[in-house]
Amino acid sequence: MLRVVFVFAALAVLLYGGICLAMYLGQRQQIYHPEASWRVQQAPDFELVNDGVRLRGWVVNPGRAKALLYFGGNGERIEDSRQALSQWFPDRTIYxxxxxxxxxxxxxxxxxxxxxDAQALFDRVARDHAAIAVVGRSLGSGVATQLAATRPVERLVLVTPFDSLVRVAAGYFSWLPVNALMQDRFESWRYVNDIHCPVLVIRAEQDEIIPAERTLALLKAFKQTPLVQVIADAGHNTVQDHADYRVSLERFLQ
Structure with missing residues (x-):
């Protein structure tokens, strides 16, 4: 009987270890979802080479004095934001x-x-624009936070942000040693007090992806609490469809 128990225990340990190994090796496939963006409809008109890697995107409203950098979510087609951002911010060149x-x-x-790449983009854009605002949404909020902590960003908007991607993942996989497994941690709480510009945080009231406590924990990490806008009835992937989202961005960035 003891032998049977030992065998089952050993199998359970092996199975758990195998799951942990699979999650470790495949974690970036869990975090990043570029597939929806591969069907490019509008030919890119801007290119940045960083560390030998070519990044291709778009410049909207060229020639304006101020600029706006937008960093999207992990499965977002930022190409689809071209028209809306162009109309919302006619006084800014948008990258x-x-x-x-x-x-x-x-x-x-x-x-x-x-x-x-975000830092390289900022440095490139700074050649032509004295003031550069940054918007980061979901995963992009982690990129935008670290950028604003290391560059002189004019204004920063964090949309549906989190304090730590590790803590978000731990909420979904509480039975795994997430803290030990994760490589890409996006621990925004560590960087917020190196940010020296006005900050707006936009929350989705019905966010089904980023738990409210993760956004609230990020807000508590700031020494000076940012402006906060809660978009009523909005979900994580529908926040941009609400008029209050556009109005909040326009008021803060204009």
């Missing part, structure tokens, strides 16, 4: 640069790569 492996961009995504 939409898909992450590595998204859209027509080359390379493989990782936290280090995405943040490094």
């Amino acid at each position: 939409l640069l898909p992450y590595r492996s998204y859209g027509a961009s080359e390379g493989k995504p990782s936290e280090r790569a995405l943040v490094g």
